[in-house]
Amino acid sequence: MGPSGFSEVGRFLTLDPFARKRLAEADEALGYSVFDRLRDSEDDYSEATQIAFLVNSMASADRAEQEHGLVPDLCVGPSFGQKAAAAYVSSLPFPEVVRLTAELARCEHAYFAEEYQDAVTHTFVRTPQEKLTEILTELGERGEWYDYSGYLDDGFFMVSLREPELEWFKKAISQAAATPCTAWSRRCTRPRSRSCGAGPPRRSCPGTTSSTPSCPWSPTRTAPS
Numbered sequence: 001m002g003p004s005g006f007s008e009v010g011r012f013l014t015l016d017p018f019a020r021k022r023l024a025e026a027d028e029a030l031g032y033s034v035f036d037r038l039r040d041s042e043d044d045y046s047e048a049t050q051i052a053f054l055v056n057s058m059a060s061a062d063r064a065e066q067e068h069g070l071v072p073d074l075c076v077g078p079s080f081g082q083k084a085a086a087a088y089v090s091s092l093p094f095p096e097v098v099r100l101t102a103e104l105a106r107c108e109h110a111y112f113a114e115e116y117q118d119a120v121t122h123t124f125v126r127t128p129q130e131k132l133t134e135i136l137t138e139l140g141e142r143g144e145w146y147d148y149s150g151y152l153d154d155g156f157f158m159v160s161l162r163e164p165e166l167e168w169f170k171k172a173i174s175q176a177a178a179t180p181c182t183a184w185s186r187r188c189t190r191p192r193s194r195s196c197g198a199g200p201p202r203r204s205c206p207g208t209t210s211s212t213p214s215c216p217w218s219p220t221r222t223a224p225s
Helices: 006-015 017-030 034-040 047-068 081-088 094-114 129-141 163-175
Strands: 119-125 146-153 156-162 179-185 221-223
Touching (some): 006 034, 017 047, 047 094, 129 156, 156 163
């Protein structure tokens, strides 16, 4: 899922018959107009935007199947696409996936309204693991918090850290011949190693029992890279 606002998808939701059908189901499941909320949204990953992505993904799959006879043997959905995949293969009914998507979006928004105020995640490529380990070790020795948020391929990483350390970190990985891609703020991170520095305090999302709730991969806002 990439950032997509009303200007990109509003016309499709209005004119495409498959999208209109799925949109009506989503409206009924939530008790409000997703179209109206999407039109008023200013957040690339708002509740309405995430639901619109789900609706459009399902509508595209419906069209492929019903108009072109494309019935897949396998169905995959990385990241936000896992919700559409779950609905498409009937692991969960579509209305339940819509409600789940809305609840997860609300949970993430509420959580980051209070926690991880200064956390960012930086994505970069062409990074030797040994050089990155040295850089992160230096952060840890200074008592700074960091966390691997993603390992996407050889030399392709996502690392979360406190925003005041971002410029230092970007300079350090650039000197290690890395190529920075982008930095995201308010990333949802989960600590994976005791070698990481002490992290920001965590609080459970509403309705969960975990102190480190599992959140969607995609960020809510971007910071300059």
